[in-house]
Amino acid sequence: MLARFLDPAVLATISGLDLVAKTVVEGFIAGLHRSPDFGFSQEFAEYRAYTPGDDLRYVDWNVFARTERCYLKRYRGETNTALTVLLDASASMGFGSHRVNKLDYARYLAASLFYLATRQRDAAGLIVFDDEVRDVVAPSSRHGQLSRLLHALERAAAGRRTDYARPFLHLLDHLRRRGIVVVISDFYAPAAEIVRTMAPVRFRGSELVLFHVLDPEELRPEFAQPVLLVDAETGQRMEVAPEYARREYRSRIEAHVAELCGRATEAGMDYFLIETARPLDAALREYLSVREGRM
Amino acid sequence: MGLLAPWFLAGLLALALPVWLHLLRRRQAPPREFASLMLFEPRQESSVRQRRLRYLLLLALRCLVLAALALAFARPYRQTAAAAAADRLVVLALDDSFSMKQGDRMARARKAALGVLERTAAGERVQVIAFSSTVRELSRPSREREPARAAIAALQAGEGRNCFAELARALRLIAESERGPVQAHVFTDLQKSAMPASFRDLELPSSVRLELHPVVRENLDNWTVEAVDVPSAVYASQGVRVQATVASFSSQPARKRLHVILDGRLVGSREIELPAGGRTTVEFLLPEPSHGAHRGEVRLEPPDGFSEDDRRLFAFERRDPRQALFLHEARDRRSLLYFRTALEASGLGAFRLESATAEEAPGRRLAQYAFVVLSDVGSVPEEFARALRHYVESGGGVLVALGSAVAARGQAGWPAGRVAANADGHESYRTVADMDRAHPCLAEQGLWEGVRFYRVIQTETGAGRVLARLSDGVPLLWEETAGAGRLLVFASAFDNLANDLPLHAVFVPFVERVAAYLGGLDETPGSLTVGASLSAAARGTRGMAAEVIGPGGDRLLSLEEAASGRSFPLGRAGYYEIRRAGGRTLTVAANPDPRESDLSVAPAEMVTWWRGGEGGDGRAEILGIGPARRELWQPLLALALVAALAESLLAGRYLTRLGGTA
Structure with a gap:
């Protein structure tokens, strides 16, 4: 029953990103046996012997009382992780063949991630960009951060062209600690250029996750007759025959996805392709399952 | 190979039309936004494919139809000598x-x-x-x-x-x-x-x-007797007027002598001056001929380089005038007066009018009359009516005029026809609106527009041919079919009361032509041109035996042809003698076509x-x-037809497919 409500078209009827995020996250968490590891966690992981310099706050005094030895209690995600979402708000993200366009879907996705991170007391931040950095919410785990993030998401609107260089430069300038950087975009740029632009983030020790959000029509366009297509970002016009869209374009988009996936994986990034017609919780569940398995 | 009309190859330009339709025509689809065209190849492929040759086979058939048509009209041929x-x-x-x-x-x-x-x-x-x-x-x-x-x-x-x-x-x-x-x-x-x-x-x-x-x-310079105008029948007791026209086909004036020879005797001669390339008309008045057929010729002397056309034959017959019967009501003398005066004034001379009242009619033997006029006769004895019908069906001619007597009785005396209720005159007059000028009775006549008709009797015209109508559409004159004869019905009277026709100039030629038509004077001219056809039998005797003696004295018709009285062509110049049933003999002269005398060579x-x-x-x-050229337009047209049929079938299939897709 819940899955039916998490259909993107249904999510679009829910007013308020906070409610959307809560609905999504609570839904899929309820279906998991164990909470996902997404940064800090209150769940015990292991004990480690104390070494000078360790923070005394994490010493398990109960163990010390019984054994007179100092042990530190380790939890999952203990590495002070911060979640930074880079949301592509270029014009192409405004495209949608059904009620939920890519930007809406990306907002739901980002909101869900923020909710999840906040629920685990991770710091979360947001950078909205197109060819420039449009909005920035610095990562923080303070109270009220979720509201700030969701407001920023609400403000995000489809802008102009995409330029990955500027938001990543901005990110690199402000990246102070290791964390998880999530990029939500339709990635209309050469795969090599995308990976080359984002690779420095990975070099800083942060994990990089690419959410490739595409509309079903972008993946499998079906034109009954020749159409005059207009590029949402450049305004370029081109007549496209149904046969071309059915055959060559599909092979090209599949090749683009495959290349991006391959190059990202090679560069140590996580890559997930998400169709906007797909239920959001299902997509998140798959992503978290994969991450959990890898860890 | 060659082309007889190569300019039709310009029709090949029409091939651009299907090519444009298939190849170049741009779809006017509304623009549609798409996320990115990055993955659509910016080169020609995607768009050109839209413009690609759609339905190549259809395009080929359409081009084939046009090309075959253009080539067929260009009339290609190949030498097959x-x-x-x-x-x-x-x-x-x-x-x-x-x-x-x-x-x-x-x-x-x-x-x-x-x-x-x-x-x-x-x-x-x-x-x-x-x-x-x-x-x-x-x-x-x-x-x-x-x-x-x-x-x-x-x-x-x-x-x-x-x-x-x-x-x-x-x-x-x-x-x-x-x-x-x-x-x-x-x-x-x-x-x-x-x-x-x-x-x-x-x-x-x-x-x-x-x-x-x-x-x-x-x-070659030549002079000829181009025409001789002589009436085919002469009734008057005075002499015969012969009018001859001599034509010159020469660039030089000439002096010639013209002789008229009748029945082998020289009866007239005159010196004439002929202008270069002109014509001269000479008239001779011949003395009163005896009764019967006469043969004559007009001869030009001295002979020129083409002596065969220096004479022209003619023939005529001296006859007695024929009787015509004019029946009228006893009180109506005016109609007789006007009709008789008009007939005598016409100069026809072929008929002598005999009048009688309707009561005196039964005693007459109708066969002796050339035609009969029933002038506003209200009633006719039944026996006389039968005689009239028999007379018409045997080839006689009758003119029926309808007037006040008929209107008073409510029915025409003969032929029986009910008078319409509204036929008893109008306060205002009517005029003639429509006339059949092709009919012999109305041909070459003056204007009838000024004639006023005050009383017109409207009866049933049946299957008759209407020859004249009044301004309100009422038939004025019509002809009814009645056996071999001729029956004319005039829906008004000749008394100058029902109309003022007798006072108009058209009345005399009208009476003359009606009399000639009903009396059969329009049948056979006395002179014809070689090549014309002539009916052996007289009107009303078709199917009866007639014999034709040619210029050489030979019989031209076989026994079967003579028995049927069929038409025959005048193949030679000379006199033709037609011996018809009843012992009547007609002589017709045939002359070569005068255009043959013009020996000018084509430019x-x-x-x-x-x-x-x-x-x-x-x-x-x-x-x-x-x-020995063999033209190829027929197979090309056949090819175009086949291609057009194939194109129709194929286009139908495509349209069906498109409709299903939509």
């Missing part, structure tokens, strides 16, 4: 019209034809035809030369009129019956007057190659054009005449 030589038919056409009697024209034509005959190849078939106003086959197509040689040698000039259009028509028929090419050699004096008004009548199919062999090169440029230019190929190009 070698293959067709064995099938070639050589037609030797000799002009035997009247003008060929001049000098040795006919002998020269025969000699030239024999020369061509000797030069024909052994395998070729040869046919000999003679042409004037008609074309006659003198020998069948054959590889034997002797029948053709004999036919040429025996051919003599006749009295017909030359007509090149008739020759061209015959050659077209020969070409239709022949599979192979036809080589036509024409031996003629190339009279200018024989050329048709339209060059199109000279057109020949492409399989016919024409070669002209003129037997004369220059014009050089016209001859050159007809011969096909200096080299003989120019006209062939124009008319499509060539040596």
Whole structure:
């Protein structure tokens, strides 16, 4: 029953990103046996012997009382992780063949991630960009951060062209600690250029996750007759025959996805392709399952 | 290979239309936003594929239809001379019209034809035809030369009129019956007057190659008796007026003497001056002839280079006037007065009008009358009505005029016809609105527009042919069919009360023509042109025996033809004697067509054009005449038709598919 409500078209009827995020996250968490590891966690992981310099706050005094030895209690995600979402708000993200366009879907996705991170007391931040950095919410785990993030998401609107260089430069300038950087975009740029632009983030020790959000029509366009297509970002016009869209374009988009996936994986990034017609919780569940398995 | 009308190849430009439709036409689809065109190849492929040749087979068929049509109209041909030589038919056409009697024209034509005959190849078939106003086959197509040689040698000039259009028509028929090419050699004096008004009548199919062999090169001065105007029947006791027209076909004036010979005796002679290229009309008044048929001729002397046309024959008959019966009501004398006066004033003289009242009518023997007039007769005794019907059905003529007596009785006396309720006159007058000028009674008459009709009796016209209508559509004059005779009904009277027709100038010619029509005076002229047809039987006696004696004293009709009284052509000049049933004999003179006397040769440029230019190929190009050419337009049209059918089927399938998709 819940899955039916998490259909993107249904999510679009829910007013308020906070409610959307809560609905999504609570839904899929309820279906998991164990909470996902997404940064800090209150769940015990292991004990480690104390070494000078360790923070005394994490010493398990109960163990010390019984054994007179100092042990530190380790939890999952203990590495002070911060979640930074880079949301592509270029014009192409405004495209949608059904009620939920890519930007809406990306907002739901980002909101869900923020909710999840906040629920685990991770710091979360947001950078909205197109060819420039449009909005920035610095990562923080303070109270009220979720509201700030969701407001920023609400403000995000489809802008102009995409330029990955500027938001990543901005990110690199402000990246102070290791964390998880999530990029939500339709990635209309050469795969090599995308990976080359984002690779420095990975070099800083942060994990990089690419959410490739595409509309079903972008993946499998079906034109009954020749159409005059207009590029949402450049305004370029081109007549496209149904046969071309059915055959060559599909092979090209599949090749683009495959290349991006391959190059990202090679560069140590996580890559997930998400169709906007797909239920959001299902997509998140798959992503978290994969991450959990890898860890 | 070649093209007879290459300018039609411009039609190939129409091929651009289907190409445009299939290849270049841009879809006017509304623009549609898409996320990114990054993955759509910016080169031509995606868009050109939209413009690609849609439905290549359909495009090919459409182009094929247009190309085949354009090529067919361009009339492509291929030379098949070698293959067709064995099938070639050589037609030797000799002009035997009247003008060929001049000098040795006919002998020269025969000699030239024999020369061509000797030069024909052994395998070729040869046919000999003679042409004037008609074309006659003198020998069948054959590889034997002797029948053709004999036919040429025996051919003599006749009295017909030359007509090149008739020759061209015959050659077209020969070409239709022949599979192979036809080589036509024409031996003629190339009279200018024989050329048709339209060059199109000279057109020949492409399989016919024409070669002209003129037997004369220059014009010849000639004078002729062009026409003789003599009435075919003479009734008056005074003399006979003969009017002769002499024509000059010469550039020089001439002085000639004209003689009139009647029944072998010279009855008139006059010196005349003829202007160059002009005409002179001379009138002779002959003394009163005796009763019966007379034969005469007008002769021009001294003879010129073409003496055969220096005389013209004529014939007439001296007859007694025939009786005509005018029936009227006893109180109506006015109609008789006007009708009789008009008939006498016409100068016709062929009828003597006898009047009687309706009560006196039964005692008359109608067969003795040329025609009968029933002038506003309200009632007719039944026995006389039967006699009238029999009279008409036997070939007699009756004119019925309807007036106040008929209106008072409510029904016409004869033929019985109910008077319509609204027919009893109008306070205002009506005029004639519509007349059948083609009818002999109304032809060449003056205006009837001024005639006022106050009383018109409207009866049932039945299946009769309406000849005149009034302004309100009421029939005024109509003719009813009644056996072999003629029955005219005039819906008004001649009393100058029902209308004012008797006071108008048109009344006299109307009465004259009605009398001539009903009395049968329009039947046979005394002089005709050779080639005309003449009915052996008189009107109303069709199917009865008649005998025709030709100019040579021979009987022209077989026993069966004579028994049926059929028409016969006047093939020779001279006197024709027609002996009809009842012992009546008619003499008709036949003369050659006067246009044959104009010996002017067709202009050089016209001859050159007809011969096909200096080299003989120019006209062939124009008319499509060539040596053994086989035109290809028919298979091309067939190809276009097949392609069009295939295109229709294919397009239908595509449309069905598109409809299903939508």
